Amino acid sequence: MAGNSKHDEHHIVPVSVYLAVFFTLIALTWVTAWISTVDLGPLNIYVALSIAIFKASLVVLFFMHIKYGTRLTKMIVGAGLFWLALLLFIVMIDIGTRNWIGVPGR
Amino acid sequence: MASESAAVASHNAHAHPGYGEVRHHFESYEQQKDASTIGMWVFLLTEIMFFGGMFMAYFVYRQWYPTAFASASLKTNLWLGAFNTTVLICSSLTMAMAVHSASLGKRLLLVGFLIATLVLGGAFLGVKAYEYHDKWEHHEIPGEHFECEGCADAGHTPLFFALYFGMTGLHASHMIIGFGILVVLIWQAYKGKFSAKWYTPIELFGLYWHFVDVVWIFLFPLLYLIDRSGQGGLH
Numbered sequence: 001m002a003g004n005s006k007h008d009e010h011h012i013v014p015v016s017v018y019l020a021v022f023f024t025l026i027a028l029t030w031v032t033a034w035i036s037t038v039d040l041g042p043l044n045i046y047v048a049l050s051i052a053i054f055k056a057s058l059v060v061l062f063f064m065h066i067k068y069g070t071r072l073t074k075m076i077v078g079a080g081l082f083w084l085a086l087l088l089f090i091v092m093i094d095i096g097t098r099n100w101i102g103v104p105g106r
Numbered sequence: 107m108a109s110e111s112a113a114v115a116s117h118n119a120h121a122h123p124g125y126g127e128v129r130h131h132f133e134s135y136e137q138q139k140d141a142s143t144i145g146m147w148v149f150l151l152t153e154i155m156f157f158g159g160m161f162m163a164y165f166v167y168r169q170w171y172p173t174a175f176a177s178a179s180l181k182t183n184l185w186l187g188a189f190n191t192t193v194l195i196c197s198s199l200t201m202a203m204a205v206h207s208a209s210l211g212k213r214l215l216l217v218g219f220l221i222a223t224l225v226l227g228g229a230f231l232g233v234k235a236y237e238y239h240d241k242w243e244h245h246e247i248p249g250e251h252f253e254c255e256g257c258a259d260a261g262h263t264p265l266f267f268a269l270y271f272g273m274t275g276l277h278a279s280h281m282i283i284g285f286g287i288l289v290v291l292i293w294q295a296y297k298g299k300f301s302a303k304w305y306t307p308i309e310l311f312g313l314y315w316h317f318v319d320v321v322w323i324f325l326f327p328l329l330y331l332i333d334r335s336g337q338g339g340l341h
Contacts, residue, residue, distance in 0.1 A: 012209050022199040026192055029326075033188035036331035044335060048327035056320045063202045063316045070140055073147055080151035084158045091162055095169050 011068040021062045028055050126304040135303055146310045150317050153280075157321055160273050164328060167265045174262035176333035178254055181246055182270070183237060187330035190233045191322065197226035198319040205312040211302030213295065220292045220308075223315065227281055227288070234278055238271075247271065270329055277325060280318045287311055 032051040040047060061067040066077055132138040168175045204219035245253045248264035248271075257263045291311055294300065300308060 013206065015203070015206065018199060018202050018206070022195065025195045025198075029188055029191045029195065032327060032331060033184060033191075036184065036327075036334040039335035045332040048331045052324050052327045055323045059198065059316050059320050059323065063198055063319075064313055069143070073140070073144055076144060076147050076151065080147075080154050083151075084154055087155070087158055087162055088165065092165060092169070095166050 011065075013062065013065065013068065017062060021058050025055055025058060126299065126301065139306055139309070142306050142310060143313070146313050150313065153317060157273075157276065160269065160276065161324070161328075164269050164273065167262075167269065171259060171262040171265060172333075174257065174259035175266050177257040177259070178263040178266035179329060179333045181241075181244070181254070181257075182330045183240070184330055184334060186233060186237060187326055190230055191326045193226055193230045193233065194319050194322050197223050197230065198316055200226060201312050201315045205305070205309055208295075208300055208305035208308040209302060213298055213300075216295045216300065216305075216308065217292060220288060220295060224285065224288045224292065227285060231278060231281060234274065241267070241271075273325055273329070277318065277321055280321070284311075284315055284318060287314075 028051050032048055035047055035051075036044065060077070066074060069077075128135055128138055132141065200219045200222040204216055204223060207215035207219055241247055244255070245251050246267055248268045252264055252267070254260045254263040254267075288311070291307060295308070
């Protein structure tokens with residue numbers, strides 16, 4: 001398989017990496033819970049989702065071993081996220097802009 | 107020709123290797139494992155789109171009825187949600203450690219971490235059941251007897267609760283399925299079916315379990331957090 005020159009050798013992630021990821025995830029969970037009680041106006045949703053995306057990336061990269069995965073696996077994951085982004089983005093462009101022009105029966 | 111048929115015969119003799127060995131159509135354990143990993147990820151992509159549709163519905167209705175969503179989401183219990191997120195992250199750590207133990211060929215550690223994952227997953231579902239029961243008591247389940255006390259735009263709040271139960275329910279059903287698989291894996295691990303050379307089912311189940319964790323990492327802010335203060339709505 002391309003980009004996979006080393007034969008029969010699997011990458012073993014050190015326990016310290018798992019623990020570092022774990023404690024970061026726990027800390028961010030309580031930080032995001034606390035920040036949600038602080039009124040940041042329209043920023044609340046962006047802060048909460050940014051923290052969620054960062055946490056999810058940590059899980060995917062380290063717990064799910066994508067950081068150490070083959071290029072093909074990385075590409076497949078990227079393709080899936082791209083497709084999800086298309087769904088969310090294009091629909092929200094429609095939903096978010098419908099009121100811009102006062103067309104009856106929009 | 108004779109040598110070729112001899113080769114075919116010897117090939118057939120090895121055509122059905124035992125459980126956990128390299129299948130004849132793969133060159134090595136590494137290649138076999140890569141193929142399995144890719145297969146699992148393709149399955150997970152279908153899961154991303156499965157959940158993605160519900161996230162999409164959530165974003166659309168939240169955009170249309172921000173007031174109803176803001177007041178309905180206050181009915182969720184922030185600290186129970188944060189506690190449950192913590193429990194699920196702990197179960198992800200024990201799962202990662204299970205895969206780690208498997209890769210080192212440590213049988214009893216593997217069994218121990220798998221059991222810990224099962225217990226933590228059970229704790230998560232227990233808290234979830236408590237939350238559902240709470241919603242039931244407060245008539246916050248969409249239907250004939252639905253009420254949302256003190257909610258603004260109460261007519262549209264059932265939409266929030268329908269999505270709440272739909273999304274957390276789909277998530278919980280994934281965990282229940284994971285439970286069944288975990289029990290089988292614990293038994294197999296105990297029986298010594300896995301080795302440092304071959305532990306693909308553990309590795310792939312790990313991917314599934316972490317995926318379920320990732321879904322919750324997004325459900326938590328969307329259902330519990332983002333409208334807790336201020337008015338909400340995408341601006």
